[in-house]
Amino acid sequence: MNNLIKIGIGIGLISLAACSSSPPPDNPTHGKINITADESLEPMVESIYKAYEGVYPNAKFNVVYKPEQEAITTMLRDSARLVFSTRELNDNEKSVFAKNKIKYKSEFIATDGIALIVGRENPDSLITMAELNDIFQGRIKNWEQLKRGSQKGPIVLVFDNNNSSNLNFALKQFKVSDLSRIKIFTVKSNKQVIEYVRKNPTALGFIGVNWISDGDSPLAAELSKNLRVMGVSEDASPDSIDDFFQPFQKNLGLKIYPLRRNVYVISREAHSGLGSGLINYIIRDVGGLLIEKSGLWPTKPYNREVFLEKKLN
Template sequence: MVWFVGCTGKQNLDTPARGTITIAADESFKPLVEQLTSAYMGIYPDAHFNVIYKPEQEAIATMLRDSARVVFTARELTQSERIALDQRKIEGKTERIATDGVALIVSKANGDSLITLPEVQGLFTGRITQWQQMAGSRQSGPVTLVFDNNNSSNLNYMLKRFNVTDVSNIRIFTVKSNREVVEYVRTHPSAIGFIGVNWISDGDEPLSAELSKDLRVMGVSEKANPTSRGEYFQPFQKDLGLENYPFRRGVYIISREAHPGLGGGLINYIARDAGALVIEKLGLWPTIPYNREVYLNR
């Protein structure tokens, strides 16, 4: 069936409840995006999403080129990216939907599971290159920092966090996905992997259990000389929400949609509807918690 608007001959646009659009997303958010889009399609069977996963920079570029309607990313658009939309007379819409974290993972064969913020900074500035340079470390040898891609949100976040522009003095190894980071770290005790925490934060998800096997999620302390384990925090829901974990970041959905369509419907579902429950279940912290009303009958 062909739908028309009036007599203009233009095909009808998608609506919040039906149609097909393409979404681009940074690969570190794949579990989150899959669960959110699946939940939405469960409510609206006529809604369909073609999701393509790319490194952050490429995912945003895909949206700017109009090859994707919306993009999931760990940052807002830069000034030059906003100008690119302005030149096309596209207003664009950005919504922060959750707080996520970059998890630091090591093999269980590595006896170290605690690290301080100054030590992580030392790894990214080249001041620390060996495990034995870190206080209390039981591991020896060079430290390898493992990321999913050289344009990923995980790497971009960590470099920006420590104002690093030159990586020539850093022992960085990149693979092709967050899953590959996990597999590499599992078999290389001298490596520290950096992944989106939503890959391992859902305790009810078989994928999380599979990926977490034989791994340790490092606790990070902002203090240079912490005196107890209670001063170290992991990137899980409570410490993301209470802002205790140092490497927390926002999750944004950015839309170039010019009409009230499927992209806007998805954003409203995530930010203002039951999508927050999906985010909570995944172990992240929703920006707008779902309002649950409880009635007690006497």
């Protein structure tokens, strides 16, 4: 009887070992996972994950775009493996992982810019950071109050969402404590910001630059129609137009465009899975080239080797 019990226990232990050693449902090139991202980064994220699926047909990403705070919360609740965001986790968010003894990884992958857009009918295309600060503090309310202002009427600030990275970035950048002093309007997406600005000459829109910066994208070309991208100067009293910068890729890389921000991919993946594969693709493979094509500045540019061959006649 004792021998039978021992044999039974032995079989049970073997079964448990077999279960615990079963492979995870995904690996770096195969499987299906959920990821989420701030909606302002959608064009860049779309190009990256679709290219990865093209290289690895057995890889599938279910992607949901949300306002940044909601996207991060989705990842914290384990409803998404990765999140693309324009900020790192704050102390409260880190404590969620610490409490559950979960290790997370954060990779800085790109430099992004907030593009200030106005309609084609608005002749004003230059603004200083000092003027922007006065707008957000409620001291400047009309276009004609700008030093170079030609447009008349109230300045209407337009953002994509109440919880978006674009709005949170601006409020933090200009230390806004009282929203009642400014004329601010939110819609539901970066696309809707563009549409609203086209139709309203006094609107000043704030969008992620990758929505209009991919020159090969038909969507970006369509969205860019009838818009002006404002030049911004950190100098309170600029001497010439050369002191103003737009969120072009080079200006992001040289850190001379004032309204720039970092882009991160944050992972809660506990094994070397599909999420790890995508992150490695971004930081070690051609993902940097895709970021560059989106108009952002990759943290680790893709190295393209050129071989010159000299032929003797």
